[in-house]
Amino acid sequence: MRILIKYTSVLLGVLLFMSCTANDDSDYSALDENLKVTIPANFPEMSYNLASNPPTKNGFELGKKLFYDGNLSANGFISCGFCHEQRSAFTHHGHQFSHGINDLEGTRNAPAIQNMAFQTEFAWDGATSHLDLFPIIPITNEVEMGETLSNVLFKISSDSEYKRLFASAFENGEVNNENFLKALSQFMVMMISANSxxxxxxxxxxxxxxxxxxxxxxxxxxxxxxxxxxxxxxxxxxxxxxxxxxxxxxxxxxxxxxxxxxxxxxxxxxxxxxxxxxxxxxxxxxxxxxxxxxxxxxxxxxxxxxxxxxxxxxxxxxxxxxxxxxxxxxxxxxxxxxxxxxxxxxxxxxx
Incomplete structure (x- = not known):
């Protein structure tokens, strides 16, 4: 039960915005061009609800910047991309366990990031069932990124470039939990591997x-x-x-x-x-x-x-x-x- 207890308080807060968007099939008023998400002919139906968060050019670029930003961690060094390297299909090749802040070692191998929009459960134990909530797990894990969402938002909201990117990617332009997590999802939704x-x-x-x-x-x-x-x-x-x-x-x-x-x-x-x-x-x-x-x-x-x-x-x-x-x-x-x-x-x- 320790993972369930650990993330319950974090997830409850973020789930408030999910309840408003998860089943919304209405058009999303984006500020920039929507990106085309093509489902490969040999793939099953996508699980992620694109109607609630369609990837846009600016949203994708914001998500990419966040993915590779060490400021999402407590020591300012460990980014999502640190443990998910593109050359190894976004895994931590050669590392048995994930390595995080202060060279602390986790207890599980970093999974690949690919075709995430087609999945229904995330992490080795399924600690979350929504892609938008998935980043919370490594960000708040004490041996991975060791940070809090509130502190991450405080840091990036002080950056003028991030303010500009959030303003161009989302209608309300706010640097908040919802937009932060949606931007990361827009980046991951586009990460489709289907040309082997x-x-x-x-x-x-x-x-x-x-x-x-x-x-x-x-x-x-x-x-x-x-x-x-x-x-x-x-x-x-x-x-x-x-x-x-x-x-x-x-x-x-x-x-x-x-x-x-x-x-x-x-x-x-x-x-x-x-x-x-x-x-x-x-x-x-x-x-x-x-x-x-x-x-x-x-x-x-x-x-x-x-x-x-x-x-x-x-x-x-x-x-x-x-x-x-x-x-x-x-x-x-x-x-x-x-x-x-x-x-x-x-x-x-x-x-």
Missing amino acids: KYDKFVRNEEGGEFSALEKKGLALFESKCAHCHKTDLFTDNTFRNNGLPPYPGLNDLGRAEVSGRISDNYKFKVPSLRNVALTAPYMHDGRFGSLQSVLNFYTNGVKDSETLDLVLKQNGKLGIALNADDQEALIAFLETLTDTDYINDKRFSEY
Whole structure:
């Protein structure tokens, strides 16, 4: 329950503005040009309500500036982009746990930021179910950014450039919680990764020709992995116990820390596998440094428990049966999910 208690007071205040906007389908009177948000042909319906916060040019640029601004943290150095680096699909590549202010270390691996507008739950434990509220978690976490929203707003409201940007991005022009969070969402809503070799393959586009090994990997993935990593988002947005034993000294209960239910012990959000070849280390605690290690775990490392997902406990056997050839093919397929356009897209770059 500690995460639930920790964020309740913060979320209640911010939820006041959400109640007024979440179901509003009316036209939004923006001060500048709306950006076109194109849903890829092979993607499911977008979850985020664009009618309540349509991305605009100025809103997007404001969100981008905030994303890379260290003033969102207590020491003025740790920005969102510090732990979410574009070259690794906006993860903290090579770091098992996220590093924050004063070089403090967290207890979970920084997740990728991509296709956020299609998701319904955020963070490894689903501490929030709305994208607009997601930034509150790292900003207020004492070992990540260690700041308060009120103090962040105090700092940026003293900046003449921010005053100009807020005025150009929102009708009321105010530097407040609602506009601050909406600007960050506008930036993340545009961060769509959907141009990998796999995407070109399923859309029958040039550059999407699969090798025999990649086709074998796709078939194996569909039969052995797609139960949890569904659709072309490669996640079903649920929370599952995948048989990973608690990390020594942490005993992270995952979803149960938010829900308070014993039945949620050791369940974590099923991550998207897009750009997975770039996002090592893997799992919520970053314990595996390679895709090979992940597949070895699913082959012979899954541990039984009361909340273990039933898909990993069939016919009296634990895990997923994969021989060496299967693993080679699966890795070849997973590498087709790398979207080089996304990780090089200047729209999302800091400089």
